[in-house]
Amino acid sequence: MRCVVTGGCGFIGSHLVDALVARGDEVIVVDDMSTGSNANLREGVRLAEGSVLDAGLLRSAMEGADCVFHLAAWARVARSIEDPVGTHNVNVLGALNALDAARKSGSPRIVYISSSSVYGDQRTHLMQEDMTPNPLSPYALQKLAGEQYCTLYARLFGLTIASLRYFNVYGPRQAVDGPYTMVMGRFQRQRDAGEPLSVYGDGAQTRSYTYVGDAVNATILAGTKELPAGKNVILNIGTREETSVMELARLIGGEVQNIHPNPRGAFEERRKTADYSRAKAALGWEPTVSLREGFALTYPPR
Numbered sequence: 001m002r003c004v005v006t007g008g009c010g011f012i013g014s015h016l017v018d019a020l021v022a023r024g025d026e027v028i029v030v031d032d033m034s035t036g037s038n039a040n041l042r043e044g045v046r047l048a049e050g051s052v053l054d055a056g057l058l059r060s061a062m063e064g065a066d067c068v069f070h071l072a073a074w075a076r077v078a079r080s081i082e083d084p085v086g087t088h089n090v091n092v093l094g095a096l097n098a099l100d101a102a103r104k105s106g107s108p109r110i111v112y113i114s115s116s117s118v119y120g121d122q123r124t125h126l127m128q129e130d131m132t133p134n135p136l137s138p139y140a141l142q143k144l145a146g147e148q149y150c151t152l153y154a155r156l157f158g159l160t161i162a163s164l165r166y167f168n169v170y171g172p173r174q175a176v177d178g179p180y181t182m183v184m185g186r187f188q189r190q191r192d193a194g195e196p197l198s199v200y201g202d203g204a205q206t207r208s209y210t211y212v213g214d215a216v217n218a219t220i221l222a223g224t225k226e227l228p229a230g231k232n233v234i235l236n237i238g239t240r241e242e243t244s245v246m247e248l249a250r251l252i253g254g255e256v257q258n259i260h261p262n263p264r265g266a267f268e269e270r271r272k273t274a275d276y277s278r279a280k281a282a283l284g285w286e287p288t289v290s291l292r293e294g295f296a297l298t299y300p301p302r
């Protein structure tokens with residue numbers, strides 16, 4: 001297969017590229033290197049360097065593609081609150097550009113990477129795809145807008161699209177530096193620097209942590225399994241394992257410092273795990289790596 005991966009130099013995108021190359025696929029990466037790194041790019045993979053805001057670049061990269069995986073995004077909630085307009089451009093206009101270029105270049109399959117953040121707070125902690133989304137940040141709303149463009153494009157143009165709502169993906173190559181690092185990467189950096197791990201609020205907020213290998217398997221299945229044309233199939237990609245921030249801090253190890261009031265209180269969900277039964281039915285996928293196992297793969301003993 002000839003595949004295009006936008007955001008293929010980032011954390012998850014680079015693991016996806018590795019898995020596609022290992023299958024023998026031809027891969028073209030579109031990335032502007034804003035958070036991605038050249039070190040993540042495999043030898044032999046073509047890089048179309050530039051932004052998903054450049055429609056011409058996308059069209060030429062997607063010519064003859066069998067599948068487009070759209071991962072490029074400003075993937076940080078806090079950053080979207082600081083810069084709602086700039087992140088909107090990349091996350092919404094960028095997604096629309098990718099969809100439009102995929103359609104115009106005749107790519108039969110599109111996989112759009114969404115986020116469990118679209119749920120926000122719900123009545124229960126087990127998230128199901130038919131719940132009414134309740135975005136608590138510009139990032140979450142932007143990801144939802146991307147999904148809705150996918151639904152519209154599938155219907156208007158008869159495309160086959162899957163939108164995957166990833167739940168907190170972690171693993172080797174996850175970001176540990178920078179002001180917008182996610183919780184596991186931040187804890188890792190603080191522990192390695194001998195600093196206390198800063199737990200926002202009481203640390204009772206829970207998440208489902210998904211090992212990157214599991215997320216990549218689901219993504220490849222979403223690009224290859226038979227799915228209905230004219231539909232955007234929305235699927236949770238996460239685990240049912242519910243882990244609090246405090247438990248995560250204990251797993252990483254080190255002194256903990258609670259920060260009160262929680263600086264993320266206004267936009268942080270309380271409890272969240274994934275009902276992945278739809279992904280199991282549609283793709284035959286289920287997570288295979290527990291948090292403890294994934295931890296050992298992420299932080300192998302030195």
Ligand SMILES: NC(=O)c1ccc[n+]([C@@H]2O[C@H](COP(=O)([O-])OP(=O)(O)OC[C@H]3O[C@@H](n4cnc5c(N)ncnc54)[C@H](O)[C@@H]3O)[C@@H](O)[C@H]2O)c1
Binds near residue numbers: 166
């Ligand atoms: N990491 C998670 O837990 C998580 C959870 C839910 C959803 N997601 C989604 O998964 C995708 C990948 O996230 P990640 O964690 O690997 O983040 P990342 O920041 O490591 O990767 C994003 C990649 O997109 C590239 N990019 C950013 N803006 C671009 C632009 N305008 N044009 C071209 N390339 C651009 C970056 O350079 C980077 O290589 C994102 O769509 C994100 O929203 C991630």
